Amino acid sequence: MRRDAAEIFREALFEMLPGRAVKRSLANARLRDNIILIGIGKASWTMAKAASEELKERIVCGAIVTKYRHSGGPLSGIEIFEAGHPLPDSNTLKATERILEITRKAGRYQTILFLVSGGGSALFEKPAPGLSLRSLSDVTSRLLLGGADICELNTVRKHLSSIKGGRFANHCMPAEIFQITLSDVLGDKLDMIASGPAAPDPSSSQEALSILMKYGIPLSTNLESAIRSETPKSLDNVSFEIAGNIAGLCRAAKKAAEKRGYISKIVTESLEGEARLTGAAVAEHSKGEMNSPGSGKAKRCLIWGGETTVKVKGSGNGGRSQELALAAAEKLSGSKNIVILSAGSDGTDGPTDAAGGIVDGLTWKKISAAGREPMEMLEDNDSYNALSISGSLFKTGPTGTNVNDLVIALGENL
Structure with a gap:
């Protein structure tokens, strides 16, 4: 599912590339x-x-x-x-x-x-x-x-x-x-x-x-x-x-997920709030949707678009998409059937070389296993290093576009 999430993000991004967008706008311009x-x-x-x-x-x-x-x-x-x-x-x-x-x-x-x-x-x-x-x-x-x-x-x-x-x-x-x-x-x-x-x-x-x-x-x-x-x-x-805009990016992600066999839903195109709190809410919502009674074993995709904020209290390194992903990782800890990708469409989240993060039920434990305390790193706004330790950074390089951030949750009812 991690590969699917990355491919869905990249395919959606392709539809929002500036070159294609500008040429569409110029086609009928006088x-x-x-x-x-x-x-x-x-x-x-x-x-x-x-x-x-x-x-x-x-x-x-x-x-x-x-x-x-x-x-x-x-x-x-x-x-x-x-x-x-x-x-x-x-x-x-x-x-x-x-x-x-x-x-x-x-x-x-x-x-x-x-x-x-x-x-x-x-x-x-x-x-x-x-x-x-x-x-x-x-x-x-x-x-x-x-x-x-x-x-x-x-x-x-x-x-x-x-x-x-x-x-x-x-x-x-x-x-x-x-x-x-x-x-x-x-x-x-x-x-x-x-x-x-x-x-x-x-x-x-x-x-x-x-x-x-x-x-x-x-x-x-x-x-x-x-x-x-x-x-x-x-x-x-x-x-x-x-x-x-972000609405177009969300629609493109939905289409890319459905092409891969996922039953897909856009939760919102106006995601806002503090990244840490939003990440926790996204994870809880995902667990509820993926594990709801009667949902069967169908593959599911949930999509959020928008832009969160980070209230900087620590001295760590990271960005809003990475902080959202790290906060989601805490709530996903122990889950076996959900992956969440959170990334900026421009490919550069905060002052880092990562677009965001991609996390699952093992991410939080991997940070602990490396001898670090993940909650302390989250409190220190050090999402970049926490995700790096766990192999959970998502990197695209500069994409050439910028239409807010995308969050993709993939899962299957076990």
Whole structure:
């Protein structure tokens, strides 16, 4: 079943690959010639490559910024930058300035093809006047460590930036923007994906202030001044296309599981909450479904899609998908008929080289047998090393896409 789970994940991911998604979106798009291509996010290189193949000489220039080691090489006529994620760095600023320079020259009769994917919030950034990159990164780090969800995080980011929350679209006027999006935000909220550089922002400065207060982040004079500057609430030069999202990934996983003979069900496409608690709940739900009276010996597959958070209390290494898997392993301990895979669609879970973890009823005991205390490792947020000890890390390498996380449970009633 471990092999089946891995194959189902990879097959589902293939359907959400950015190249396929972008080409589907461009098939019926009506774009002017003299296109400026801009891409931000972890999937931007793959998206830009597909757009270049489709549009060819209609693209006159462009620039993209992606995460380190996520570029696949040169693209004709397009400048490629790599920068920091999940925190912006000096290369983020350089890439952003170049994108602003290119788009500043856009005219009324040009189209800016804006390719947006997860990770864009960190990779595309220019701090609001009076703020430094360091102060911005400090706020982001505090929110991440405090367990803020993506909507809280991006609400603050929008109000501390010169380009987020619709401000990039204002910068590009009078040119038209056609945005193709790979959504990593539940509900496909355009103002939240990459913090909505080209989307009207429904959030208020007061909401952003309330979030800072909730997580105990002190307000300097410059920080308060920046966050009180309101974002654009309407824009008339932008159109949008959602090319891929977690719902599509879940459907593709269901189809792949059914092809392998599993009776399959999507439990939810909006999985949220603290990873540790969610992992335990996923395992308990799986045991109930797989071992329910009358379920027979049929093979079963349960699918969850979404994005959890980690409240960092320890000093270990890991990510939300790995922490979810490790927490699930505790509840599965001793089970003989269930495997759970938890992985990020981008292939990089947290600051690690793993996409997530794949666990079963032996995982927890293997960690103990290696002389480590698995509960202590979970408390220390050290899911990466715990799963490594037990041979339970799931690695794909960077996938080139980013549409949230997928959890797959496979089982059979014994």
